[in-house]
Amino acid sequence: MDIVPQLITNSLIAGSIYAILTLGFNLTYGTAKFIDMGYGVLAVIGGYSVFYFSKLLGLPLWLGALLGITISGLVSYLAYTFIYKPLRARKSSGAVLLIASLGVLTALQAVIAILFTSQFQTLSSLLSGNRIFELFGGTFTAVQLSIFGIGVVLFTVLAFLLKYTLFGKAVTAISDDEEVSKIVGINTDRIVGCIFFISGGGIGNIYGGIAGAFLLAFAENFGIWKIAGEWKGAITFGLLIMFLLWRPQGIFKR
Amino acid sequence: MKKTLWIIIALFVVVFVWLSAEREGGSSATGTMQIKIGAAIPLTGNYASIGENIKRGLDTAKRDIEAKDRSLSIELLYEDGCQPKDVTSALQKLIAVNNVKVINQFCAIGLVPSLEITEPKGVISVGIAAKAKKAAFIYYNTQFGKDYRKYIGERFTELGGQIVGDEMTPLDVLDFRTNLTKIKEGKPDVIFVTQLTGALGTVIKQTRDLGIQVPLIGNYQNEDPVVLSVAGAAAEGFIISSADPSILGKGDPNFKQEFEEQYNVQPDVFASNAYDALQLEVAAYASCKGDTACMKTELHKVSDYRGVSGTITIDENGIASKPTIFKIVKDGKFVQYGN
Known part of the structure; x- marks a missing residue:
């Protein structure tokens, strides 16, 4: 049983990464109502921007991170303005938007590969002295702790934004019914555009998204405790199928 | 016409x-x-x-x-x-x-x-x-990975060694923490790792991050600057087999x-x-x-x-x-x- 604290730690680390990505994905899915396959590449653009500014140009890490967030947000906003917005305006189906987002994914991936090659790039030299901590028998590093911290902060800020601001109420309204939101005077294009910027930062249900992220991470890490590691993928997608069959409305009802 | x-x-x-x-x-x-x-x-x-x-x-x-x-x-x-x-x-x-x-x-x-x-x-x-009594293996799911595990494992047990960890991983993952956590539990004297390039660097880094300090042994495919760059200081002490330099x-x-x-x-x-x-x-x-x-x-x-x-x-x-x-x-x- 000595292994359990470390498995919990591993699950929390993986869950935090999934949760950070889930927040943005959920937000765009909730408002724009399509599966944005290009979303993953935005996180990658953020990472490569930090690599470019902080590692290649030597700017401080905090500035590189700020530029990374801005650039990935901007790319996401441009993709919305020039690709998804016109398609949505002509009432294209979800399938068309999905294929368009697949195009965005492939094209941006190719651009990144041209600019930075397909080789592994690493920021580890910028993080010298990555301290190792131990808590209740689980070992984790300073970077892993910061991932967890960032996840908590992002979730708290987003939950506050959605619940207590006018912008949040507009987002909630659009995710419920975009047509009615338009009728009551919400500038839906502007709000959805902002969402794309933030998601390069849903409100399907952000609480459900976060719960799902951690459920997945715990299932993956505890699932291979007693069986071989190559079962990880089978466990993940088995869980997905079970949810689609028995709980299609998600973990929490909206 | x-x-x-x-x-x-x-x-x-x-x-x-x-x-x-x-x-x-x-x-x-x-x-x-x-x-x-x-x-x-x-x-x-x-x-x-x-x-x-x-x-x-x-x-x-x-x-x-x-x-x-x-x-x-x-x-x-x-x-x-x-x-x-x-x-x-x-x-x-x-x-x-x-x-x-x-x-x-x-x-x-x-x-x-x-x-x-x-x-x-x-x-x-x-x-x-090295001389070790208990070995663990972490290897990717390819024919090479399996063969390497099989032949080194067979030779190791023939020589009186014991295998205390056996983790095969899919090709496209970069989170090996739980596999390594299981290996750590078996308290091996040495870990044989079959991976390549940045993924290998990640295995080495995550091994040391988990506080596992035993020698890691790779193979002739691992003399790769990407491994060193990804693993950083954690790569120190990593052992590989290699072609004889007097012939190179x-x-x-x-x-x-x-x-x-x-x-x-x-x-x-x-x-x-x-x-x-x-x-x-x-x-x-x-x-x-x-x-x-x-x-x-x-x-x-x-x-x-x-x-x-x-x-x-x-x-x-x-x-x-x-x-x-x-x-x-x-x-x-x-x-x-x-x-």
Whole structure:
């Protein structure tokens, strides 16, 4: 049983990464109502921007991170303005938007590969002295702790934004019914555009998204405790199928 | 109308004959032997850095061979592939469209199933590819990974050792923490790791992050600057098997210098293997005039060939072997370990 604290730690680390990505994905899915396959590449653009500014140009890490967030947000906003917005305006189906987002994914991936090659790039030299901590028998590093911290902060800020601001109420309204939101005077294009910027930062249900992220991470890490590691993928997608069959409305009802 | 039809038919015949002549390769009217050699290697994804170095090694060998023997003209055709489905379509294109007879490959996971495509067509596939009582294994799910685990594991237990951890991982994951947590629980004296490039760097880093301090042992494919860059300080003490350096470069003393001038990096094991592979393939192709059955026999007869990657001997089953030493990472560099 000595292994359990470390498995919990591993699950929390993986869950935090999934949760950070889930927040943005959920937000765009909730408002724009399509599966944005290009979303993953935005996180990658953020990472490569930090690599470019902080590692290649030597700017401080905090500035590189700020530029990374801005650039990935901007790319996401441009993709919305020039690709998804016109398609949505002509009432294209979800399938068309999905294929368009697949195009965005492939094209941006190719651009990144041209600019930075397909080789592994690493920021580890910028993080010298990555301290190792131990808590209740689980070992984790300073970077892993910061991932967890960032996840908590992002979730708290987003939950506050959605619940207590006018912008949040507009987002909630659009995710419920975009047509009615338009009728009551919400500038839906502007709000959805902002969402794309933030998601390069849903409100399907952000609480459900976060719960799902951690459920997945715990299932993956505890699932291979007693069986071989190559079962990880089978466990993940088995869980997905079970949810689609028995709980299609998600973990929490909206 | 009839005349137009005849002109069209004649044009078709001319184009067909011309295309057939193109596809056949072989000797041209000028007496130059045209040799087409394919490569189905990973040019994108996790193992792209390896594919890139293989390409550089093959390109360098092509330049050297053509400079030495002007009667040979080599055309190298590259396709991107590592996973079986990608390698399969790459091979089908190289064989059916480009009509190549020799294909270099890297990923064993793709090479093994692809033999079903290449062997019936007579196409030759070339794969470029401590004292402890308790050992653990972490290896990727490929034929190479499984074979490595099997043979090292068998030898280890024959010598009285005990295997306390056995973790096979999918090819495309980078989170090995839970696999390593399980290994840590078995308290091994040594961990054998079969991984490549950045993924290997990640395994090494996550092993040390979890507080596991026992030696990690890799293989001859791991003398790779990407491993050191990803693992950082955690790479210190990482041990690998490697070709004997007293032999390296004997095949062509200019190779290292030429490669560095061209690409601004030192040739690694993959570039050197690819260089030697093309040298041997072209020699066999030229002496057999493209007959693949004859080439196969010729290649299986290679004995004590002094290549840039070491002294190569190929047995009757096509398995290449080289004399081996051990290296360890010290102060961020691979240096010779013991005798």
